[in-house]
Amino acid sequence: MPSAMDYSNNTTPTWxxxxxxxxxxxxxxxxxxxxxIAPHNLAxxxxxxxxxxxxxxxxxxGFHSIHGRALPVAQGIKLVNPELTVIAAGGDGDGFAIxxxxxIHAIRRNIDITYVVMNNQVYxxxxxxxxxxxxxxxxxxxxxxxxIESPIKPGILALxxxxxxxxxxxxGYQEQLVHILTxxxxxxxxxxxxxxxxxxxxxxxxxxxxFREHLLNLDDIDNYDSHSLQSAMNQYLATDGLFTGILYExxxxxxxxxxxxxxxxxxxxxxxxxxxxxxxLMEDFY
Amino acid sequence: xxxxxxxxxxxxxxxGVVSTGDTLIRALSRSGYFAYGYRTFSSRxxxxxxxxxxxxxxxxxxxxxxKLDILVAFDQDTIALQYKKLKKGGLLxxxxxxxxxxxxxxxxxxxxxxxxxxxTGTAKEYGATVMKNTAIIGIxxxxxxxxxxxxxxxxxQSFQKKSEEILVKNLSVLKKSYETPFAEDFDHxxxxxxxxxxxxxRAAMIGNEAIALGAxxxxxxxxxxxxxxxxSEIMEYLTKKFPQVNGVMVQTEDEISAVTMTIGASYAGTRxxxxxxxxxxxxxxxxxxxxxxxxxxxxxxxxxxxxPSTGLPTKHExxxxxxxxxxxHGEIPSIxxxxxxxxxxxxxxxxxxxxxxxYQCPVFILSDLNLSLSRQTIDPLDIHQISIDRGKVASASSxxxxxxxxxxxxxxxxxxxxxxxxxxxxxxxxxxTGIEHQESGRPDESDQNRSRMMEKRMSKLKPLKDLPGxxxxxxxxxxxxxxxxxxxxxxxxxxxxxxxTPVAIGMMKRIKPLPASQLSCLFQxxxxxxxxxxxxxxxxxxxxxxxxxxxxxIHSLLKYNGLPFTHQDIQMKIEELI
Numbered sequence: 091m092p093s094a095m096d097y098s099n100n101t102t103p104t105w106x107x108x109x110x111x112x113x114x115x116x117x118x119x120x121x122x123x124x125x126x127i128a129p130h131n132l133a134x135x136x137x138x139x140x141x142x143x144x145x146x147x148x149x150x151x152g153f154h155s156i157h158g159r160a161l162p163v164a165q166g167i168k169l170v171n172p173e174l175t176v177i178a179a180g181g182d183g184d185g186f187a188i189x190x191x192x193x194i195h196a197i198r199r200n201i202d203i204t205y206v207v208m209n210n211q212v213y214x215x216x217x218x219x220x221x222x223x224x225x226x227x228x229x230x231x232x233x234x235x236x237x238i239e240s241p242i243k244p245g246i247l248a249l250x251x252x253x254x255x256x257x258x259x260x261x262g263y264q265e266q267l268v269h270i271l272t273x274x275x276x277x278x279x280x281x282x283x284x285x286x287x288x289x290x291x292x293x294x295x296x297x298x299x300x301f302r303e304h305l306l307n308l309d310d311i312d313n314y315d316s317h318s319l320q321s322a323m324n325q326y327l328a329t330d331g332l333f334t335g336i337l338y339e340x341x342x343x344x345x346x347x348x349x350x351x352x353x354x355x356x357x358x359x360x361x362x363x364x365x366x367x368x369x370x371l372m373e374d375f376y
Numbered sequence: 377x378x379x380x381x382x383x384x385x386x387x388x389x390x391x392g393v394v395s396t397g398d399t400l401i402r403a404l405s406r407s408g409y410f411a412y413g414y415r416t417f418s419s420r421x422x423x424x425x426x427x428x429x430x431x432x433x434x435x436x437x438x439x440x441x442x443k444l445d446i447l448v449a450f451d452q453d454t455i456a457l458q459y460k461k462l463k464k465g466g467l468l469x470x471x472x473x474x475x476x477x478x479x480x481x482x483x484x485x486x487x488x489x490x491x492x493x494x495x496t497g498t499a500k501e502y503g504a505t506v507m508k509n510t511a512i513i514g515i516x517x518x519x520x521x522x523x524x525x526x527x528x529x530x531x532x533q534s535f536q537k538k539s540e541e542i543l544v545k546n547l548s549v550l551k552k553s554y555e556t557p558f559a560e561d562f563d564h565x566x567x568x569x570x571x572x573x574x575x576x577x578r579a580a581m582i583g584n585e586a587i588a589l590g591a592x593x594x595x596x597x598x599x600x601x602x603x604x605x606x607x608s609e610i611m612e613y614l615t616k617k618f619p620q621v622n623g624v625m626v627q628t629e630d631e632i633s634a635v636t637m638t639i640g641a642s643y644a645g646t647r648x649x650x651x652x653x654x655x656x657x658x659x660x661x662x663x664x665x666x667x668x669x670x671x672x673x674x675x676x677x678x679x680x681x682x683x684p685s686t687g688l689p690t691k692h693e694x695x696x697x698x699x700x701x702x703x704x705h706g707e708i709p710s711i712x713x714x715x716x717x718x719x720x721x722x723x724x725x726x727x728x729x730x731x732x733x734x735y736q737c738p739v740f741i742l743s744d745l746n747l748s749l750s751r752q753t754i755d756p757l758d759i760h761q762i763s764i765d766r767g768k769v770a771s772a773s774s775x776x777x778x779x780x781x782x783x784x785x786x787x788x789x790x791x792x793x794x795x796x797x798x799x800x801x802x803x804x805x806x807x808x809t810g811i812e813h814q815e816s817g818r819p820d821e822s823d824q825n826r827s828r829m830m831e832k833r834m835s836k837l838k839p840l841k842d843l844p845g846x847x848x849x850x851x852x853x854x855x856x857x858x859x860x861x862x863x864x865x866x867x868x869x870x871x872x873x874x875x876x877t878p879v880a881i882g883m884m885k886r887i888k889p890l891p892a893s894q895l896s897c898l899f900q901x902x903x904x905x906x907x908x909x910x911x912x913x914x915x916x917x918x919x920x921x922x923x924x925x926x927x928x929x930i931h932s933l934l935k936y937n938g939l940p941f942t943h944q945d946i947q948m949k950i951e952e953l954i
Contacts, residue, residue: 099805099807101818128802129805130799130800130801130802130803130804130805131799131800133644133799135640145807145809146807146809146818146819148807149805150805151799151800151805151806152805152806152807152808153640153643153807153808153809154807154808154809154810154811154819155636155639155666155810156636156662156663156666156810159632159633159636159662159663161633162600162628162632162633162634162636162637162640163636163637163639163640163643164640165626165637165640166598166600166636166637166638166639166640166641166642166643166644166648167640167641167643167644167799169598169624169626169637169641170597170598170624170641170644170645170646170648171644171645171646171798171799171800173800174644174799174800191629191630191633192629192632192633194629195628195629195633199626349619349624350619351618351619351620351622352619352622353622354622355622357597357598357622357623357624357641357646358597358644358645358646358798358800360595360597360621360622360623362594362595362597362647362764363595363764364592364593364595364621364759365593365759365760367620367621368593368759371589371592371617372579372757375579375580375581375585375754376402376405376406376533376577376578376579376580
C-alpha cells in the first residue's frame with residue numbers, strides 16, 4: 091500500500107502559508123494512496139490560478155492547462171483512456187466564471203472523472219478580485235464598494251445539470267475530505283466536489299474560523315438519504331450551501347458505457363491501420 | 377473529343393435540389409464520366425432560391441464553366457434569376473406546372489430552347505410530389521443517354537434505407553421519366569454524351585468527406601467539435617464511422633471545449649482532431665497556444681467561409697490565412713497545409729497527423745467552402761500509399777530512450793523534439809504546463825531557460841523550409857506563374873487551358889512554414905508571379921512578400937464578394953499581365 095508521500099514530487103508549493111490548498115493537495119494524495127492507484131495511472135488536470143498549481147506538485151501525469159479549461163482536457167484524456175484515474179481541479183474562477191459552460195456540460199455528460207473545485211471565494215493570484223462565488227457585499231480591488239452581484243450556488247447548479255455525485259468538503263476537515271475524495275474517485279460517473287479552501291491573504295470574511303462556525307456536517311445527520319434529489323435540494327437550501335459531506339449520488343450509467351459500438355480495450359490502444367476496411371468504407375461514395 | 381455540359385438545377389431551398397445534384401453526380405461518376413458540382417445556398421433551412429451547378433465532362437473536371445448549357449427550373453424564380461446565365465442556344469428545362477408566358481419574349485431573344493416536362497406531374501402520378509427530384513434524374517439521364525441501370529443503381533442506393541414503398545415509387549417515377557420520349561421538334565441529340573473511353577466506376581466525394589476519411593485512415597480515433605458551416609460534414613462522417621473502429625466523437629458545448637478536449641485526447645496518446653470554420657478558430661486560439669507551448673500534437677481543420685464575424689456563413693472566401701499564420705498570442709511553431717483537390721484532402725489529412733506527431737505542434741488543414749462542399753468525381757484513393765508515423769514516443773520498455781529517473785518531457789535535443797510519454801506509462805510521470813518550463817516540465821521563468829526553450833520550440837520546423845510545398849501545373853515555359861491555393865486550382869487550370877498563352881500554375885499546399893527554397897527557385901524562374909486568392913487584402917501575397925522579399929514580381933488578383941473566381945476573371949488578369 092503506497093503512502094500519501096509517494097504521490098508527492100517534492101516541489102515546494104508557491105501557496106501562502108496556511109492556504110487551504112495544502113489540505114486539498116494532501117487529501118488528494120491520501121485518497122490516491124487509500125485506493126492504491128499507481129502514480130502512472132493517475133492524471134490530474136488543473137486550471138489557472140493558485141489552485142491550478144496543484145497538478146505540478148504531484149508525482150503523477152500532471153497537466154496544468156489554461157484558465158477554465160481543465161474539464162475539457164480531463165474529459166479528452168478519460169474518453170480515450172478509461173484505464174486512467176482522471177481528476178480535474180481548479181478554482182472558483184475556473185469552474186464558475188470563465189469555465190462555467192464546461193462545468194455544466196461536463197456534469198451533464200457524466201464522464202467518469204472527479205472534479206475538485208478549490209473554492210476560496212476570491213481571485214487570489216490576481217491579488218484580490220471578486221469571484222462569482224464571493225458573497226454579496228464582498229469588498230475587493232474590483233469591488234471597492236462591495237460586490238452587488240449574487241453568488242452562484244455550486245451545488246444547486248450541479249444538481250440541476252444532472253450531477254450523479256455532489257459533495258462538499260472543507261480544508262479544515264482533512265479526514266472527511268480524504269473520505270469524500272475516495273468516494274468521489276470510486277463513483278462511476280462525474281463526481282463534483284466543492285471544497286471550501288480558505289484564502290488566508292485575500293479573503294478575511296470566509297476564514298477557517300468562520301467555516302468552523304457555519305458548516306453543518308451531513309455525516310452528523312441520522313438517516314440522511316444521499317440518493318434523494320429532493321432531500322439534496324432541500325438540504326442545500328436549508329443550509330444555504332454551508333455543509334460538508336456527500337449531498338447526492340445516484341447510479342446512472344456513465345458516458346463511456348453508453349457509447350455506441352462494441353467497446354473492447356481503450357481507444358488509445360486501438361490498432362490504427364484500417365486498410366482492410368478501406369474498400370468497404372469507399373462503398374458509400376459510389 | 378472532350379465534351380462538356382454545364383447544367384444548373386434551381387429551386388426552393390429545402391426541396392431536394394442538393395440531393396438531386398448529388399445523385400446525378402454519382403450516376404455520372406458510376407458511368408465513366410466526370411462531374412464537378414458547385415452549390416449556392418443561403419443561411420436558412422427552407423425557402424429562398426438555391427441552385428446547384430454541375431459540370432459534366434468526358435475527362436476530369438474541377439470547375440464549372442461561367443455559362444450554362446442547361447438550366448433546370450423547379451420554380452418560376454429560378455427562370456427569372458438564372459436564365460441570363462444560359463449560353464446562346466442553351467436549353468431551359470422546366471416543370472410544366474410553371475407559367476413561362478411572361479418570359480417568352482426574352483427567351484426567344486436569347487435564342488434559347490425550352491422544353492416543359494411533367495416533373496411534378498409524373499412524381500404525383502407514380503409516387504409523391506417530392507419525387508420530382510427523381511423525375512429530373514430520369515429526364516437528364518435520358519438526355520445524356522446514360523444507361524438506365526446506372527440511374528437505377530443510384531436511386532437504389534439513395535432510397536434503400538427508407539421504406540420499400542418509397543424505393544419502389546421512386547423507381548417507377550425514374551422509369552416513367554426515362555421512357556417518356558422528347559417532343560419531336562426538340563434536338564436532344566446534341567446533349568448525348570459520347571460513350572466514355574473507359575467504363576471505370578469512380579467515386580464522388582466532397583472535400584469534407586475526404587478529410588474525414590483521411591483522418592480515419594490516418595488513425596484518428598477522437599474528435600471533438602462544434603457544428604458550423606462549412607465544416608460539419610467532417611464530424612457527421614466520423615461520428616457515424618467511429619463505433620466500428622472504437623473511436624469517439626463528442627459534440628462539445630463550444631469550440632473552446634472542442635480544441636481543449638482534443639488536446640487532452642492527443643496528450644493521452646490518441647490521434648485526435650477538431651474541425652471548424654473562422655468563428656471557431658477565433659475561439660480556439662488560446663487552446664492552440666497551449667498545444668504549441670506544451671508541445672502536444674493537434675490537428676485542426678479550418679473550412680473557411682466569408683468573414684469576419686458571422687460574415688457570409690454560406691459563401692466562399694480564403695481570409696483566415698493571417699489568423700492561422702500569425703496564430704495565437706505569443707509565438708508557437710505551427711504548420712498550415714492547404715489541399716487543392718478532394719484527393720489531396722485525403723492525403724494531406726494523413727500527412728497532417730504525421731506532421732503533428734513528428735513535430736508535436738498544431739497542424740492546420742486549411743480548406744474553403746468551395747473545396748469542402750463541392751462534390752466531384754475523384755481518382756481512386758490509395759490506402760497503401762499512406763504510412764502512419766507516431767514520432768518520438770517514450771515507453772516503459774524502450775531502452776534507447778531516457779530511463780525513468782531521468783525522463784524529461786522537454787529534453788533538449790539536436791532537432792528540438794523530445795520523446796513524449798503518454799499517461800499510463802510507468803516511471804515517466806511528469807508535469808506539463810502552459811507556463812514556460814524547464815526540460816522536466818516544471819515551471820521556470822528564468823531568462824536563460826526562456827531563451828533556450830523558445831529556441832527549442834521555434835527551431836523544430838526548420839527542416840520543413842527546405843521541403844517542397846508547391847505542386848506545379850500548366851506550362852512551365854512561361855514568364856508568368858500563377859500561385860494560388862485551395863479550390864482555385866480547378867478554376868485556374870480550366871481558365872488557362874482555353875488560352876493560347878502558356879501559363880504556369882503553382883498550388884501552395886504548405887503555407888507554413890513556407891517552402892522557402894522552392895519559392896526562391898520559382899522567383900528566379902518566373903518574371904511575374906500572380907497570386908490569386910479570395911480575400912480583400914492579399915493575405916497570401918503579403919506573406920510571400922514578407923518572407924521572400926521579391927516585392928516587384930508579385931501581382932495580385934483578389935475576389936471577396938463571396939463567390940469563387942470565374943474563368944473570365946482569371947483570363948482577363950492574365951491578358952493584362954502578358
